[in-house]
Amino acid sequence: MERRRLIYLDNNSTTPCDPRVVDTMVPYFYEKHGNAASRSHQFGWEAEDAVDYAREQIAKLLNVEDKEIIFTSGATESNNLALKGVFEMYAKKGNHIITAETEHKAILDTCKHLEKAGAEITYLKVQEDGLVNLAELEAAIKPSTILVSLMWANNETGVIQPMREIAQICEKHGVLFHSDATQAVGKIPTHPRETGVHLMSFTAHKMYGPKGVGALYVSRKNPRVKVTAQMDGGGHERGMRSGTLNVPGIVGFGKAAEIAMNEMGQDAERISKLRDKLEHTLTQMEETKVNGNINSRMPHVSNISFKHVEGEGLMMTFNQNIAVSSGSACTSASLEPSYVLVGMGLGDDLAHSSIRFSLGRFTTEEEVDQAIELVRNGVNHMRELSPIWEMYKEGVDLTKIEWTAH
Amino acid sequence: MAYSDKVLEHFKNPRNVGSLDKEAQNVGTGLVGAPECGDVMRLQIQVDNDGTITDAKFKTFGCGSAIASSSLATEWLKGKSIDDAMKIDNMDIVEELALPPVKIHCSVLAEDAIKAAIADYRKKNGIEEPAETNAAQA
Numbered sequence: 001m002e003r004r005r006l007i008y009l010d011n012n013s014t015t016p017c018d019p020r021v022v023d024t025m026v027p028y029f030y031e032k033h034g035n036a037a038s039r040s041h042q043f044g045w046e047a048e049d050a051v052d053y054a055r056e057q058i059a060k061l062l063n064v065e066d067k068e069i070i071f072t073s074g075a076t077e078s079n080n081l082a083l084k085g086v087f088e089m090y091a092k093k094g095n096h097i098i099t100a101e102t103e104h105k106a107i108l109d110t111c112k113h114l115e116k117a118g119a120e121i122t123y124l125k126v127q128e129d130g131l132v133n134l135a136e137l138e139a140a141i142k143p144s145t146i147l148v149s150l151m152w153a154n155n156e157t158g159v160i161q162p163m164r165e166i167a168q169i170c171e172k173h174g175v176l177f178h179s180d181a182t183q184a185v186g187k188i189p190t191h192p193r194e195t196g197v198h199l200m201s202f203t204a205h206k207m208y209g210p211k212g213v214g215a216l217y218v219s220r221k222n223p224r225v226k227v228t229a230q231m232d233g234g235g236h237e238r239g240m241r242s243g244t245l246n247v248p249g250i251v252g253f254g255k256a257a258e259i260a261m262n263e264m265g266q267d268a269e270r271i272s273k274l275r276d277k278l279e280h281t282l283t284q285m286e287e288t289k290v291n292g293n294i295n296s297r298m299p300h301v302s303n304i305s306f307k308h309v310e311g312e313g314l315m316m317t318f319n320q321n322i323a324v325s326s327g328s329a330c331t332s333a334s335l336e337p338s339y340v341l342v343g344m345g346l347g348d349d350l351a352h353s354s355i356r357f358s359l360g361r362f363t364t365e366e367e368v369d370q371a372i373e374l375v376r377n378g379v380n381h382m383r384e385l386s387p388i389w390e391m392y393k394e395g396v397d398l399t400k401i402e403w404t405a406h
Numbered sequence: 407m408a409y410s411d412k413v414l415e416h417f418k419n420p421r422n423v424g425s426l427d428k429e430a431q432n433v434g435t436g437l438v439g440a441p442e443c444g445d446v447m448r449l450q451i452q453v454d455n456d457g458t459i460t461d462a463k464f465k466t467f468g469c470g471s472a473i474a475s476s477s478l479a480t481e482w483l484k485g486k487s488i489d490d491a492m493k494i495d496n497m498d499i500v501e502e503l504a505l506p507p508v509k510i511h512c513s514v515l516a517e518d519a520i521k522a523a524i525a526d527y528r529k530k531n532g533i534e535e536p537a538e539t540n541a542a543q544a
Contacts, residue, residue, distance in 0.1 A: 310444050312469035316409070316417060337444065349441035385423055385473060387448035387465035388441055403440030404518070 054254025085227025157292030158301025167196025209256030434527025
């Protein structure tokens with residue numbers, strides 16, 4: 001019997017490669033296998049041309065100069081390079097960095113590392129809708145502030161920060177603005193120069209490109225930003241990131257950027273309709289809640305809490321058919337609910353009851369219909385099993401019960 | 407994370423899901439865990455005059471391992487004397503379900519639920535409790 005195709009609704013963790021991307025990459029594993037830094041022969045020149053072309057494709061998507069794109073191994077490295085590189089380069093100016101509690105671990109853990117190296121970090125709280133409070137941001141800036149780092153769109157909720165307003169505050173106070181735009185680039189317009197973002201991290205594998213290649217945008221003029229290299233070696237990438245370039249990966253990244261530029265609008269329109277269908281249907285069930293500001297959100301993401309049902313158990317009812325991820329990190333060793341949802345003021349109980357659905361270019365309406373059915377059945381089944389659902393139905397006030405925390 | 411076949415089997419076909427009349431004199435109810443921790447178990451036993459558990463029911467809010475642990479517990483409880491039921495150790499559940507280290511707390515919760523249900527039954531019927539029972543009860 002043919003195995004039924006698993007419905008993939010976890011595109012925020014990674015997207016499948018677009019076949020057009022893979023086709024472009026293949027020659028660079030075989031006949032065009034050169035090192036882009038080899039200046040003495042045809043193989044090297046070919047590889048260098050391919051990298052230059054990809055850099056142009058990516059620069060076009062961002063509407064920036066190609067020299068402002070620094071290739072890395074992915075967004076985690078880009079975030080490390082941006083934060084550590086700015087901290088070291090601008091040490092004379094100050095040591096204070098502002099970020100938010102709901103950032104990705106690649107930002108938060110880098111900040112923790114910098115604290116040990118003498119940085120002072122302000123972790124802004126976010127509002128219930130996931131947005132940072134602009135007044136709080138401005139109030140946190142002081143003479144020693146060198147950098148504000150806030151993500152363009154959140155990985156768990158899809159909430160888009162008010163980028164232009166944040167940039168204006170940074171401009172007003174002469175502070176650099178870095179954004180982890182991993183979830184946004186290639187899916188919505190992300191133009192750092194027009195927006196006022198000076199450094200921007202992103203990666204290929206969230207935009208239908210290959211894993212293992214990313215980039216950091218670094219503004220070259222107004223202002224001219226420099227970062228201290230975190231990897232010493234042959235001085236590649238204008239001295240900011242040494243290491244032999246991943247030529248096939250970069251070629252694929254470039255193609256993914258070109259496709260995104262041409263198809264972003266139609267993709268977003270189609271996918272947001274499917275997302276809305278999924279969200280509207282599932283939230284017709286009682287005691288459900290959409291997490292994050294629905295008016296400032298990525299077109300393909302929906303984070304839903306199904307009250308009185310535990311996320312990991314719920315996922316187990318349909319994980320033979322649908323791939324999603326849970327707001328509860330119970331699947332990891334930590335047993336902690338999502339810090340992003342808790343940071344938005346959701347109780348731990350609701351955070352444990354949340355599922356993130358992230359659709360993509362290859363999601364079909366038929367799959368969404370199937371997913372709706374499977375999730376609805378799963379929620380109903382788990383509620384039949386749930387003692388707290390029964391208590392809720394009997395009118396018991398769950399907040400009045402003395403639970404035994406463990 | 408991969409679940410063991412036994413966990414999957416209990417999860418797909420949970421035994422003894424439901425409720426007993428918690429007001430009945432011969433029913434003991436244990437409610438342990440907390441929604442904020444992602445696990446709540448309610449386990450109930452019905453005991454006859456000889457002190458034998460004749461029925462057991464559960465409802466659990468939690469992950470697959472928590473549901474399997476409580477399902478297995480109800481299976482084991484039926485037919486046991488309450489004295490023997492007190493001897494069920496969480497590590498027996500870990501072994502039977504092949505729970506990984508991160509899921510051991512599910513078995514601990516199931517043991518707590520058994521002890522809490524027995525304590526509730528004993529209290530209702532004026533039976534003296536052994537000193538070391540410290541599990542919470544509903």
